[in-house]
Amino acid sequence: xxxxxxxxxxxxxxxxxxxxxxxxxxxxxxxxxxxxxxxxxxxxxxxxxxxxxxxxxxxxxxxxxxxxxxxxxxxxxxxxxxxxxxxxxxxxxxxxxxxxxxxxxxxxxxxxxxxxxxxxxxxxxxxxxxxxxxxxxxxxxxxxxxxxxxxxxxxxxxxxxxxxxxxxxxxxxxxxxxxxxxxxxxxxxxxxxxxxxxxxxxxxxxxxxxxxxxxxxxxxxxxxxxxxxxxxxxxxxxxxxxxxxxxxxxxxxxxxxxxxxxxxxxxxxxxxxxxxxxxxxxxxxxxxxxxxxxxxxxxxxxxxxxxxxxxxxxxxxxxxxxxxxxxxxxxxxxxxxxxxxxxxxxxxxxxxxxxxxxxxxxxxxxxx
Numbered sequence: 254x255x256x257x258x259x260x261x262x263x264x265x266x267x268x269x270x271x272x273x274x275x276x277x278x279x280x281x282x283x284x285x286x287x288x289x290x291x292x293x294x295x296x297x298x299x300x301x302x303x304x305x306x307x308x309x310x311x312x313x314x315x316x317x318x319x320x321x322x323x324x325x326x327x328x329x330x331x332x333x334x335x336x337x338x339x340x341x342x343x344x345x346x347x348x349x350x351x352x353x354x355x356x357x358x359x360x361x362x363x364x365x366x367x368x369x370x371x372x373x374x375x376x377x378x379x380x381x382x383x384x385x386x387x388x389x390x391x392x393x394x395x396x397x398x399x400x401x402x403x404x405x406x407x408x409x410x411x412x413x414x415x416x417x418x419x420x421x422x423x424x425x426x427x428x429x430x431x432x433x434x435x436x437x438x439x440x441x442x443x444x445x446x447x448x449x450x451x452x453x454x455x456x457x458x459x460x461x462x463x464x465x466x467x468x469x470x471x472x473x474x475x476x477x478x479x480x481x482x483x484x485x486x487x488x489x490x491x492x493x494x495x496x497x498x499x500x501x502x503x504x505x506x507x508x509x510x511x512x513x514x515x516x517x518x519x520x521x522x523x524x525x526x527x528x529x530x531x532x533x534x535x536x537x538x539x540x541x542x543x544x545x546x547x548x549x550x551x552x553x554x555x556x557x558x559x560x561x562x563x564x565x566x567x568x569x570x571x572x573x574x575x576x577x578x579x580x581x582x583x584x585x586x587x588x589x590x591x592x593x594x595x596x597x598x599x600x601x602x603x604x605x606x607x608x609x610x611x612x613x614x615x616x617x618x619x620x621x
Contacts, residue, residue: 265606272598281351282586283379284400286407289577291390292318292418316384318572319391321421322414323382326393329369332376334413339406342367345375349398390577400583407580415574422572426563433560440556444549451542460539474519481512 292315325331336342346356346367356375358367365371381394393410397403488505495502 262606265602269598269602272602273595275351275353276589276591276594276598279351279353280589281349281354281398283396283398283588284403284583284585285381285394285396285587286400286403286580286583287381287392287394287578288407288411288580289390289392290411290414291315291388291575291577292322293573293575294318315389316386318418319384319389322418323384323391325417326382326410326414327377327380329373331410331413332373335376335406335409338409339402341376342372344398345372396588404580404582411574411576411580418572418574430560430563433556433563437553437556437560440549440553444546444553447542447545447549451546454539454542470519474516477512477516477519481509481516484509484512 294315332341344350346358348355350356354375356365356367356371360366379396381392381396383392383394384390385392393407395403395406395410397406484505488502488509491502491505497503497506
């Protein structure tokens with residue numbers, strides 16, 4: 254039993270020494286380079302001052318763009334772009350990576366096999382993306398065995414992200430543009446149809462605007478009624494001293510009858526054959542048609558304005574990546590944290606040794 258205890262002491266001590274040796278002398282030291290960026294949407298209304306517009310976050314829409322950008326940065330598409338320039342596939346299977354983390358095309362362990370899935374996993378393990386919703390910023394970092402390469406990779410990620418961000422926006426804007434073109438055609442046709450309907454009504458009723466016609470006829474009617482009163486006064490005055498059969502009195506009476514006939518005719522043209530109901534119906538129909546034309550006109554104008562605004566957005570880069578802090582060349586490695594990892598290994602091995610010692614103590618006491 255004593256031999257077994259000594260064996261386990263030696264075993265755990267050896268494991269601790271080997272692990273410490275691996276951490277301090279073998280494990281790949283990776284240098285991390287980081288940059289903080291902000292997505293600025295130039296199509297949104299600017300804030301009070303240019304400085305405030307530059308520094309203040311654009312809200313939830315910008316954070317949505319940031320999350321979408323993060324998905325792209327982690328994807329095969331971004332990896333392929335970086336792989337063409339920095340040959341990351343060869344890097345992950347090279348001697349720059351220690352043998353415990355190195356990928357190989359001649360190994361039976363699936364997680365260490367050199368394939369695109371494992372290479373992408375290693376790339377994402379070295380990549381770091383941190384979102385800060387309060388400030389609307391994104392921290393992009395990458396860890397590499399070479400500090401300068403890490404900095405160049407981060408800069409390349411930012412350059413490609415700026416291009417792809419506007420590509421996403423332009424594709425989205427083109428979809429909206431195509432939709433607005435269809436809407437513009439529909440709204441234009443509605444406007445033309447309503448205008449033709451109004452013109453047809455005007456031709457059918459021989460009027461430009463019933464309201465204007467009524468106002469003109471009312472003015473004429475008022476003049477005729479005023480003239481009728483004057484003629485009646487003249488006729489009654491002259492009837493006191495002239496014979497009604499005289500030529501002057503007959504002429505005056507003829508004028509009165511003609512004025513009365515004209516008044517009846519104008520009233521009939523205003524109210525129609527069916528009286529006020531027809532007048533109200535005509536006014537209502539015309540007002541409805543006129544309102545329909547005006548409404549369709551406003552819709553058409555709004556669609557045209559939106560269409561022109563969207564055309565401008567398609568032709569320009571409305572979203573920019575603002576670099577808040579540039580990626581720097583790290584002067585010391587960020588991974589592994591040798592002190593922390595060594596302490597963690599010591600705690601784990603001590604815990605395991607304690608458990609094994611307790612088990613053997615229980616077995617020994619049970620035998621006794």
